[in-house]
Amino acid sequence: MSADRLLATLLRYLQSTSDQQDTPRLLGTALSLLTSLNNPLNITLLTSQLLSAPALWARPNALSSSLTFMSLFHSAAIKCHEREVADRHDHPLPLAARPHLESHLPLDQWITAVIKGADEHSSPANHALTIGGLMVGLASRHHDFMTTKLGLILRTAFVKAVNLALLETHPEDDLAHGSIVLPLNHAFTHLSDLDRAALDYDRLLPVLMSTTLHSSNGLRSAYFLGAADAELQQVSSQQFNWSSDSPSYQQIDSILKSPLISSLGPLSRLIAHTIDHVQDAWLVLSAVEDIADFSKRLGIQWRQNKLSEIDASEEAIFLHEEARTTTLPTLWRLLRSILFAIVIMLRSAVARAVGDVSLAAHKNAPHIAQATLHSLRNLSFIFTRLGNVSFSQYTFTYLTSIDILANYPTQSSTFLDSIAPSEPGQIPSHPLERNFDLFFLNTAEHFALILSPRQNEDLLLAASSPYLITAGNPNLLPIFEAAHSVTLSVFSAPQNVDLTAKHLPFYVDALFRVFPHNLSSRQFRLAFKNLIKVVSPPSRTAVAQPMLAATLLDLVHERAIQAPTAPLPPSYVPAQRTAPELESAPKSSIPDLSEQAVLVLTLIDAFPCLSLALLEERLPLTAAAAQMISDTDMREYCKKHFWEVLVGGEMDPERSQICVRWWTSRGGQEALLTADNPAEDQFVMSGGLGEQDEIMAKL
Incomplete structure (x- = not known):
């Protein structure tokens, strides 16, 4: 059948209301004609009829039909482009000088003819499907096509069709809305900034x-x-x-x-x-x-x-x-x-x-911030399924919303009340409720500074208290860590001096109850160091309770003296190595640490946070505690960590001077480095002289 007769037959079918199963056959015939007709008027006529044909659009169709229609022009554009590229490759002569085999419309004329078919007799949403299909098809074969003059014509026509469809489409017409969104979603990356500004x-x-x-x-x-x-x-x-x-x-x-x-x-x-x-x-x-x-x-x-x-x-x-x-x-x-x-x-x-x-x-x-945080909370069960692995978009959205809301104490208090645990003081049995508790604890931590002491106690401490001793359950580990973080943030708030004095003994008791069986050495050391920061100058708690830091250190010191010396299970050994001498050392050089060794390391970690007088008092006591460790490998590991804290840069100038004075003139070197092997190399502070008058600069 000739192309003209096939076109006439197809046009008759398009004007009838055929069954849905005939649609693929009609579109297949249309694709063949779109790429074979050589008269631009026929292409315009066929396009116009396709866009308004009762056989295709009389019945409400699923969006997949719109995608199929868009794919029709996508495939036609690709075929016409490939044909033109092949013609140029086979016949490098100008079009007028080529031997006449079979005439085809040049690509620019073919595109112009198709665009003319998007006329007033059809819906602008269908125009967007047609032009969007052309854009995506041509851009997939020629990456720079959208920057050409013909690409500009397509982009302009597409934006015009989208805007007209938005203006004319009924607000309740979901299919028409989908037919607008579908081509725009696929073609949006091919629009220039100027085109996008016109939407x-x-x-x-x-x-x-x-x-x-x-x-x-x-x-x-x-x-x-x-x-x-x-x-x-x-x-x-x-x-x-x-x-x-x-x-x-x-x-x-x-x-x-x-x-x-x-x-x-x-x-x-x-x-x-x-x-x-x-x-x-x-x-x-x-x-x-x-x-x-x-x-x-x-x-x-x-x-x-x-x-x-x-x-x-x-x-x-x-x-x-x-x-x-x-x-x-x-x-x-x-x-x-x-x-x-x-x-x-x-x-x-x-x-x-x-x-x-x-x-x-x-x-x-504050309204936007609250609505955003409510959305993230309701989706927290998905986030937990991902393993609580954050990503940059989430981090920005979450923290920025908190920063905005924190400027409005009244709204912040209302928001925290609305997301507070439904069963305060106990761990819910439903996994989703525990997810909500985790979100509450992670969020409430950022509001401790702007809440009143009463709210900090009734909301934050009440929600965190049941999770402080649950580290033995690996499923509750993220909530356990969040609970400790919330508790420390409450203690750090300057308005909570009395609240800290009231609840700190219970928190310290919880720490000692879960270590080492349900709490890793890394977590214990980190929690205790942060606790020492809270109760040391210049915090208000240190002014109200000046002996609190010394009391906590005494508790750890006494427990270290009586602690077991057997190595802890591997899961409780510190995962990080802080001493630079150990950075390149093989893992086998790091010994399994006992509870006693971990407690000594905890005392050493606290040095940069202590007041000047307390630091001067604790240096010799901690050195003596390190010498009490019977295992040679553990003892040497603690000594190296002691040395790293002294020279690693954590100390401010005043504390560094105290350490230098203790090390050089008050027996610090002898107290720490008394060893079984007298020939062992010495640690020497910067500026100190060795036995052979050799300067060993360590800083």
Whole structure:
């Protein structure tokens, strides 16, 4: 059949309302004609009919049909471009001088003819699909094509089609919104800054938000989690299964494969760019509230799902193999994509709150910060599943929101009240509630300075107290560390002097109760060093309780004298090496340390934090404690660490002078370096003279 007869036949079919199964055949014929017709008027006619054909657009179609239509022009553009490149390679002569074999339209004329077909008889959203397909197809074969004159024509026509579609589309038409978002998401990277500036961002942002979060082509308002709960089946006395044949799993799989969610990363960056450039600040507030509502709904849906009751460490016990290897990983892949996308959107909103005058106003800034933190809290169960591994976008969004909110003490107190543990004073049994506790502790730590002592006690200390002695459970280790950090932040706040004196004995008792069996030596040393900082000058606690630091050091010293000398299990040996002499040493040169050795190292760690008088008092006592260690390797390790603290740069000038005076003229060198082997090389302070009048500079 000739091309003209085939064109006439196709046009007749396009004017009828054919069955949906005929669509692929019609589009295949259209692709063949688009790349073979040599009359630009016929190409314009065919394009115009395709964009308005009842056979293609009379019935509501899924967004996948729009993607197929976009792919039609994508494939046609690639084929025409490849044909022109091949013609140039085979026939380097000018077009008029080539032998006449078969005439084809030059690429520029073909593109112009297609654009002319996007006329007033069809929807602007369909125009965007057509021109977007051309742009993506040509850019994939010719990276610099979008910078040419023809590329400029395409970009201008595409932006015009998108803006016109945003203006004319009904607010409730989800399919039309998807047909706008789909080509824009694919073609956005090919637009120049000037083209992007011409987009109507104020109309675009609501369309992007509703299409991505709520439409049937997007994330469906997070209700897919509720459907999954109804189809969990008990297959044994302990195990549950979520079948891959269940409708809920098929729904989640279809969401992941949908045209928009399969490219959720670029789509979230498009939304973030739109948030950056909207003119109406109210739209940013609306977007943040929309994200907060979606996140809350997602968290509620997860809380009501039986899967949320199973900790990650217990999945092998309570979940069937199919659920562990097939269905649940698919769900977590979707949830991870949602987390990353929402964080990227919120990052732009928070940045606008920092740099935009209207959004930084007192009535807007704390509202944005609270909504952002609520969103991150409701998504914290996904973040925990990732292993609490932070990334730069999340860190900026989280910490900036805290910084904004911390400027408003009243709103900060209200926010902390709203996210405080539901069962203060005890560890909840539900994993999701423990995730919320972890988020609360990590967040509340930053507000200790602006809360009153009563709030610090009722909110922060009450929430952290049950976790202070739970380090033996590896699943609770992140919450355990957060609880200690919160407690120390409360003690560090200057307004909490009386509160510190009241609760510090209980905290010290908790430290000694969990070490060394449930607390690693590294954690114990770090916690105690921070505690000494809290009770040492220039803190107000040191003024109110001047003997507190000395009392704590005496407790550790007395325990070191009586502590066991057997090596601790390997998991409790310090993982970091501080002495420069040990940086290049093999691991075998670091001995297994006993509880006694760790306590001596703890005393040494505290030197840079002590007051001048207390430092002068503790230097000889700690040196004597180091000499009490019976194991030679452990003792030498402690001596090296003692030396590193003295010369490693942690001391300020006043404390350094005390150390030099003690070392050179008050018997410090002899007290520390008394060894079984008299011929052992000496440690000498900078400026000291050795036995052979040889200067050994160590600083």
